[in-house]
Amino acid sequence: xxxxxxxxxxxxxxxxxxxxxxxxxxxxxxxxxxxxxxxxxxxxxxxxxxxxxxxxxxxxxxxxxxxxxxxxxxxxxxxxxxxxxxxxxxxxxxxxxxxxxxxxxxxxxxxxxxxxxxxxxxxxxxxxxxxxxxxxxxxxxxxxxxxxxxxxxxxxxxxxxxxxxxxxxxxxxxxxxxxxxxxxxxxxxxxxxxxxxxxxxxxxxxxxxxxxxxxxxxx
Amino acid sequence: xxxxxxxxxxxxxxxxxxxxxxxxxxxxxxxxxxxxxxxxxxxxxxxxxxxxxxxxxxxxxxxxxxxxxxxxxxxxxxxxxxxxxxxxxxxxxxxxxxxxxxxxxxxxxxxxxxxxxxxxxxxxxxxxxxxxxxxxxxxxxxxxxxxxxxxxxxxxxxxxxxxxxxxxxxxxxxxxxxxxxxxxxxxxxxxxxxxxxxxxxxxxxxxxxxxxxxxxxxx
Numbered sequence: 001x002x003x004x005x006x007x008x009x010x011x012x013x014x015x016x017x018x019x020x021x022x023x024x025x026x027x028x029x030x031x032x033x034x035x036x037x038x039x040x041x042x043x044x045x046x047x048x049x050x051x052x053x054x055x056x057x058x059x060x061x062x063x064x065x066x067x068x069x070x071x072x073x074x075x076x077x078x079x080x081x082x083x084x085x086x087x088x089x090x091x092x093x094x095x096x097x098x099x100x101x102x103x104x105x106x107x108x109x110x111x112x113x114x115x116x117x118x119x120x121x122x123x124x125x126x127x128x129x130x131x132x133x134x135x136x137x138x139x140x141x142x143x144x145x146x147x148x149x150x151x152x153x154x155x156x157x158x159x160x161x162x163x164x165x166x167x168x169x170x171x172x173x174x175x176x177x178x179x180x181x182x183x184x185x186x187x188x189x190x191x192x193x194x195x196x197x198x199x200x201x202x203x204x205x206x207x208x209x210x211x212x213x214x215x216x217x218x219x
Numbered sequence: 220x221x222x223x224x225x226x227x228x229x230x231x232x233x234x235x236x237x238x239x240x241x242x243x244x245x246x247x248x249x250x251x252x253x254x255x256x257x258x259x260x261x262x263x264x265x266x267x268x269x270x271x272x273x274x275x276x277x278x279x280x281x282x283x284x285x286x287x288x289x290x291x292x293x294x295x296x297x298x299x300x301x302x303x304x305x306x307x308x309x310x311x312x313x314x315x316x317x318x319x320x321x322x323x324x325x326x327x328x329x330x331x332x333x334x335x336x337x338x339x340x341x342x343x344x345x346x347x348x349x350x351x352x353x354x355x356x357x358x359x360x361x362x363x364x365x366x367x368x369x370x371x372x373x374x375x376x377x378x379x380x381x382x383x384x385x386x387x388x389x390x391x392x393x394x395x396x397x398x399x400x401x402x403x404x405x406x407x408x409x410x411x412x413x414x415x416x417x418x419x420x421x422x423x424x425x426x427x428x429x430x431x432x433x434x435x436x437x438x
Contacts, residue, residue: 040349128347130259130409137409145410173413174401174421181400182393190349190356191364194392202393206429209436213428
């Protein structure tokens with residue numbers, strides 16, 4: 001729409017550069033704040049103070065705090081996924097046995113736990129953050145999350161080759177979510193945090209039971 | 220300690236009664252606010268306005284907002300637990316077969332989903348609320364949560380009688396947490412909400428696979 005474009009004030013190269021620097025500084029400050037105190041303590045005023053800008057200046061580079069949080073979470077997702085991929089990446093291209101597939105799922109569960117305990121606040125922020133009512137999650141963010149379930153999918157299809165693509169995708173999301181719930185409630189202070197060694201054993205038991213059940217399943 | 224008691228100012232019966240009324244009114248207002256807008260929208264100022272008291276008056280009857288939220292959550296827990304208990308209560312005293320136990324676990328999972336979809340914001344508040352740093356969850360609240368896992372326990376011991384009490388308790392917490400994760404991420408807008416019918420099928424598959432795996436387990 002050229003009319004709208006014409007109404008837009010021209011932004012000089014210098015200003016663009018300064019804005020980019022401010023964006024980067026705000027993202028890093030928000031990441032540090034979330035890692036230290038969690039999502040609930042995140043305040044625009046504190047971020048502005050941390051990078052030395054006026055509070056209002058944040059909104060020159062992010063439409064709102066939620067957009068800033070989504071970008072911090074996108075960075076966390078990338079690290080999370082790289083952490084989870086370890087064993088699965090090593091097995092890429094190899095022909096998996098059902099036994100391999102089961103062990104790969106257990107390995108994924110333990111890596112999930114490992115990431116959550118090592119990055120508790122950042123990991124929680126991934127799931128605690130919700131868009132304000134009426135605001136949809138942008139599709140670029142939704143797309144970033146998909147590969148998380150994908151890591152589980154190959155192992156599940158190895159266990160039960162009769163599954164359709166849709167079924168194995170759904171089961172992957174389910175197993176991922178089950179592991180998520182076990183790690184989340186296992187580390188939850190309110191329920192009495194489980195020792196990490198106990199949580200590891202429990203994850204392995206549930207994942208192996210699930211894998212055995214899926215491998216047996218008919219139709 | 221009589222010395223401490225003597226130092227306490229006398230509170231008249233009339234004042235006690237008014238405080239009790241204010242407590243009740245604030246709890247109901249907070250429950251409504253959480254049910255409508257979730258935990259993150261809860262503000263002392265709005266609650267005071269809803270019941271017609273000064274904001275400061277809240278702190279005559281609750282030490283802080285977290286204590287008020289814990290009491291609202293305690294009410295939710297009671298309703299949640301009654302909702303979950305349905306089939307398990309009907310089976311109380313009956314001798315369960317492994318098949319019965321599996322179906323009871325599936326029923327519990329579906330009831331879990333049913334409660335969460337019917338009371339989304341109140342259910343989320345149970346798990347989203349965290350005590351401020353350095354404040355422990357009071358033991359009366361911790362005690363209220365224990366029976367939730369207990370509902371699963373009998374079925375798990377029926378499936379695998381060789382389990383010790385501690386093992387079956389841990390497995391119950393794990394299965395409860397797995398179902399929690401599936402429901403939580405299944406209803407999460409950010410991941411693309413799953414249709415309830417799909418989520419039901421997935422819960423049944425995962426729980427049956429888990430039950431079959433546990434029943435087979437040696438040692």
